[in-house]
Amino acid sequence: xxxxxxxxxxxxxxxxxxxxxxxxxxxxxxxxxxxxxxxxxxxxxxxxxxxxxxxxxxxxxxxxxxxxxxxxxxxxxxxxxxxxxxxxxxxxxxxxxxxxxxx
Numbered sequence: 001x002x003x004x005x006x007x008x009x010x011x012x013x014x015x016x017x018x019x020x021x022x023x024x025x026x027x028x029x030x031x032x033x034x035x036x037x038x039x040x041x042x043x044x045x046x047x048x049x050x051x052x053x054x055x056x057x058x059x060x061x062x063x064x065x066x067x068x069x070x071x072x073x074x075x076x077x078x079x080x081x082x083x084x085x086x087x088x089x090x091x092x093x094x095x096x097x098x099x100x101x102x103x
Contacts, residue, residue, distance in 0.1 A: 025056050056097060057098065
């Protein structure tokens with residue numbers, strides 16, 4: 001019983017670490033069950049996760065602004081077009097990372 005109350009939260013945290021490693025930051029972080037151990041650690045972990053996700057959302061907004069500014073240029077150099085393509089690809093990667101993932 002006690003092992004389950006520790007192993008479950010550790011599995012939850014390890015799964016989330018794997019998702020972060022794989023650049024997946026879905027909007028909802030799985031919560032621990034009532035009575036599980038590691039509640040205070042998980043609370044701090046959840047705050048870190050929320051901060052990472054907030055930064056990723058802010059990155060998308062900055063990329064949107066940069067892309068719009070470059071696209072507004074009437075004439076662009078080929079180099080700037082390459083940068084624009086890279087920014088678009090990065091925005092797509094960031095947007096995908098913020099999508100919900102299947103359990």
